[in-house]
Amino acid sequence: MREIDVQTISDAVRELCIRINYELSGDMQEALMKAAETETSELGGKILGILEENLKVAKEEQIPICQDTGMAVVFLEIGQEVHFTGGDLEEAVNRGVARGYTEGYLRKSVVRDPLDRVNTGDNTPAVIHYQIVQGDQVTITLAPKGFGSENMSRVCMLKPADGEEGVLNAIVSAVKEAGPNACPPVVVGVGIGGTFEKCALLAKKALTRPVGSTSGKPHIAELERKALERINELKIGPAGLGGRVTALAVQIETYPTHIAGLPVGINICCHVNRHIRTVI
Amino acid sequence: MEKHITLPLTNELVSSLQAGDMVYLTGIVYSARDAAHKRMIETLEKKEALPFDLKGQTIYYLGPTPAREGQVIGSAGPTTASRMDKYTPALLELGLKGMIGKGKRSPQVIDSMKKNHAVYFAAVGGAGALLSRQIRKSRVIAYEDLGTEAIREMYVEEFPVIVVIDAQGTDLYQRP
Ligand code: SF4
Numbered sequence: 117m118r119e120i121d122v123q124t125i126s127d128a129v130r131e132l133c134i135r136i137n138y139e140l141s142g143d144m145q146e147a148l149m150k151a152a153e154t155e156t157s158e159l160g161g162k163i164l165g166i167l168e169e170n171l172k173v174a175k176e177e178q179i180p181i182c183q184d185t186g187m188a189v190v191f192l193e194i195g196q197e198v199h200f201t202g203g204d205l206e207e208a209v210n211r212g213v214a215r216g217y218t219e220g221y222l223r224k225s226v227v228r229d230p231l232d233r234v235n236t237g238d239n240t241p242a243v244i245h246y247q248i249v250q251g252d253q254v255t256i257t258l259a260p261k262g263f264g265s266e267n268m269s270r271v272c273m274l275k276p277a278d279g280e281e282g283v284l285n286a287i288v289s290a291v292k293e294a295g296p297n298a299c300p301p302v303v304v305g306v307g308i309g310g311t312f313e314k315c316a317l318l319a320k321k322a323l324t325r326p327v328g329s330t331s332g333k334p335h336i337a338e339l340e341r342k343a344l345e346r347i348n349e350l351k352i353g354p355a356g357l358g359g360r361v362t363a364l365a366v367q368i369e370t371y372p373t374h375i376a377g378l379p380v381g382i383n384i385c386c387h388v389n390r391h392i393r394t395v396i
Numbered sequence: 397m398e399k400h401i402t403l404p405l406t407n408e409l410v411s412s413l414q415a416g417d418m419v420y421l422t423g424i425v426y427s428a429r430d431a432a433h434k435r436m437i438e439t440l441e442k443k444e445a446l447p448f449d450l451k452g453q454t455i456y457y458l459g460p461t462p463a464r465e466g467q468v469i470g471s472a473g474p475t476t477a478s479r480m481d482k483y484t485p486a487l488l489e490l491g492l493k494g495m496i497g498k499g500k501r502s503p504q505v506i507d508s509m510k511k512n513h514a515v516y517f518a519a520v521g522g523a524g525a526l527l528s529r530q531i532r533k534s535r536v537i538a539y540e541d542l543g544t545e546a547i548r549e550m551y552v553e554e555f556p557v558i559v560v561i562d563a564q565g566t567d568l569y570q571r572p
Binding site for chain 1: 520526
């Protein structure tokens, strides 16, 4: 049994919130740089140049990359040998988010109730997903999510007979309908299988994978490649103003499912795809 | 075409703008997004006066991050315009001439833009750090309790936007 004070988790969350809103992870920076090399539209190329410049300014002048600094999504993988001390874990995570967003000059974008819509003032609560794993470590993955792209996401309950083609169509049409709203070039996280909620969660998780990594399953890696190719034939382009680079990557996670179903979750993320991980 | 324009927008200026033009705006724009729009419409329904006169003005769909000591404003890029569609025609009827945001607009908004001779600009979404440099002054003039969603009067200089929908209703996102 390893004891971990929840304050350690809180401090780590605070730190991650701030870091990832001022500097994208290396995989995303690289993906954007590569995109700029392959874009053939003049305006599209210019916009990708603006995005690169924006990343530079954000880091150097300490201005958040985007004004939508997101709702904090936190994945906690907790080793079963860990014993938390020092108080409530969930409270600690939210305290970390509150401090990160306040002390880091980030935007408070969360309302306490989806209908009465009063801002909570500190960007809490976070959306927290817990998973119990082997070992005595805690892995924290933080993925603040902007809602321009979140709003264009969806779950499709396809039929088994729809097969691979059905999945491809669902992915491509989601990106097509998102168009300029999701701040392209986008990264598309897809979850296939499981149940209604499982596929959505897989899609969100897929977005936290290093951009450019491919699925370990050959047939799924092939599907990722095909989906990306078809999306980039849409010619939506950077900022939706035309061009080749509509998506930087399609990342798919799968799970076993029911004999009667083919659930597909499609979580669209903008080019400010923030994900950062730390192990405690 | 590249154009440099001084706000407020006049009918002549609006007429000179075509979908696809790169425009650099200098002058006053007002920030307002979801909650501020809702409140403005409720104000109008109560037959009360809006916090600023819309005539000839430009609204920037924006909710910035807080400014640090010494900064005018924090990150300040556009938010998705379609969420304001429900409220927009009423504001256009009162003389609103320009809107800055990102993403598609509804047919109702485009019709109202044609009728009221207005223009919709897009700023590059997700470039809030860079865009914030063009905002030289900013002060909250109404709805301070809404935090980031308050209405700000901002002075922008050479603020880069692209005309996406012009007053003829031509929509750059709908290109063939
Ligand atoms: S969709 Fe992403 S890039 Fe666009 S405004 Fe929202 S967080 Fe920023």
